[in-house]
Amino acid sequence: xxxxxxxxxxxWLLAMADDQLILAHRNSEWIGHGPILxxxxxxANIAQDELGHARLLYELYAALTGDDPDKLVFFRETAVxxxxxxxxxxxxDWAFTMLRQYLFDAAEMVxxxxxxxxxxxxxxxxxxxxxxxxxxxxRHSSAWLKRxxxxxxxxxxxTQTALDTLWPLAQQLFVPLPAAEFLTTDGxxxxxxxxxxxxxxxxxxxxxxxxxxxxxAAAPPTADRAIHSPYLAPLLxxxxxxxxxxxxxxx
Amino acid sequence: MVKMAHIWQALNEVADPEIPVVSLVEMGIVxxxxxxxxxxAVTVVITPTFSGCPALHVMRQDIxxxxxxxxxxxxxVETTLHPPWSSDWISEEARVKLKTFGLAxxxxxxxxxxxxxxxxxxxxxxNSTDTRVKNEFxxxxxxxxxxCHACQQPFEQFKAL
Numbered sequence: 338x339x340x341x342x343x344x345x346x347x348x349w350l351l352a353m354a355d356d357q358l359i360l361a362h363r364n365s366e367w368i369g370h371g372p373i374l375x376x377x378x379x380x381a382n383i384a385q386d387e388l389g390h391a392r393l394l395y396e397l398y399a400a401l402t403g404d405d406p407d408k409l410v411f412f413r414e415t416a417v418x419x420x421x422x423x424x425x426x427x428x429x430d431w432a433f434t435m436l437r438q439y440l441f442d443a444a445e446m447v448x449x450x451x452x453x454x455x456x457x458x459x460x461x462x463x464x465x466x467x468x469x470x471x472x473x474x475x476r477h478s479s480a481w482l483k484r485x486x487x488x489x490x491x492x493x494x495x496t497q498t499a500l501d502t503l504w505p506l507a508q509q510l511f512v513p514l515p516a517a518e519f520l521t522t523d524g525x526x527x528x529x530x531x532x533x534x535x536x537x538x539x540x541x542x543x544x545x546x547x548x549x550x551x552x553x554a555a556a557p558p559t560a561d562r563a564i565h566s567p568y569l570a571p572l573l574x575x576x577x578x579x580x581x582x583x584x585x586x587x588x
Numbered sequence: 589m590v591k592m593a594h595i596w597q598a599l600n601e602v603a604d605p606e607i608p609v610v611s612l613v614e615m616g617i618v619x620x621x622x623x624x625x626x627x628x629a630v631t632v633v634i635t636p637t638f639s640g641c642p643a644l645h646v647m648r649q650d651i652x653x654x655x656x657x658x659x660x661x662x663x664x665v666e667t668t669l670h671p672p673w674s675s676d677w678i679s680e681e682a683r684v685k686l687k688t689f690g691l692a693x694x695x696x697x698x699x700x701x702x703x704x705x706x707x708x709x710x711x712x713x714x715n716s717t718d719t720r721v722k723n724e725f726x727x728x729x730x731x732x733x734x735x736c737h738a739c740q741q742p743f744e745q746f747k748a749l
Contacts, residue, residue, distance in 0.1 A: 378733075466636075
């Protein structure tokens with residue numbers, strides 16, 4: 338792999354890893370606050386799985402750049418994070434959290450299915466590893482979406498309100514990253530349009546069957562992953578607080 | 589000279605940190621052992637069960653500690669993701685031990701995880717299949733929570749993967 342391809346791949350891996358990490362952290366905010374004990378446990382598990390996926394992706398990134406995954410997570414400034422605003426938004430109510438998880442799970446599931454055939458072996462192997470875990474997530478969040486969408490007038494309304502906010506934000510997941518064409522031509526990653534189409538084929542009919550209306554306006558707030566929502570900095574401040582307090586500490 | 593069989597035997601004594609009744613070998617976590625007799629070094633290849641499993645570094649330490657007692661000067665533990673760990677690899681002996689530990693063993697799926705979502709799960713205490721899943725997520729990443737209507741006991745299942 339030549340240098341420009343390597344840079345394109347590390348850029349892409351960092352973006353994917355950051356999304357997993359930030360969403361995992363957001364979901365972990367429900368620990369101790371879930372609506373029922375079972376959900377508290379379920380969401381903690383899902384967050385831990387996503388954290389595991391983030392670690393695998395950071396390790397692939399680190400193998401290319403020589404960085405230390407722990408340092409990337411705990412000592413990187415807000416401006417150099419590459420997460421989407423979709424995962425940065427506060428956890429909101431239960432409908433917001435579950436809908437975001439559903440949209441993300443569907444995106445991750447279709448992406449991993451495509452990445453299993455990546456020409457970059459380490460990525461193909463990591464995708465195969467993550468895919469079965471993702472099946473559990475998708476089952477869980479899609480069952481909740483059915484419950485919320487078809488439940489009561491209030492649960493449907495709350496989920497619809499969440500969808501109105503999250504649908505445009507979710508589009509940012511599929512904005513092609515710089516120099517990604519190097520990777521798509523070589524079959525390292527699928528083209529963003531292919532990923533997005535596969536996602537829409539899953540989520541559009543599903544949301545419709547949950548009595549939810551997909552908003553027509555769907556422009557992401559920004560196409561640039563360097564531009565963050567105001568919510569990322571406070572999240573990182575909390576997540577990095579202990580590590581920054583004592584950088585030499587070991588477990 | 590330490591033979592390969594001794595190394596595997598020693599590894600079979602290294603317990604799973606979260607389920608101490610079974611070994612890392614029985615769980616299918618140890619994938620390969622490479623011996624370099626000249627350098628008195630051994631390399632063990634392991635694979636994680638669930639990718640977010642926090643027990644991985646404990647497994648690594650436990651393997652190193654155990655193999656150092658065999659007299660190796662260098663013990664290296666490598667991880668691999670390929671092929672991805674499958675709960676189908678859990679040995680028959682380990683499945684019996686899981687039951688005595690109160691964990692229902694995972695149903696076999698032959699690579700199609702989806703089929704396990706509809707498999708009846710027998711209670712590890714009374715063997716009844718009159719059971720119901722209460723939560724597909726449990727106290728660790730690899731466990732789901734069930735309830736047995738026959739003996740009215742909650743129990744956990746080692747999740748299929």
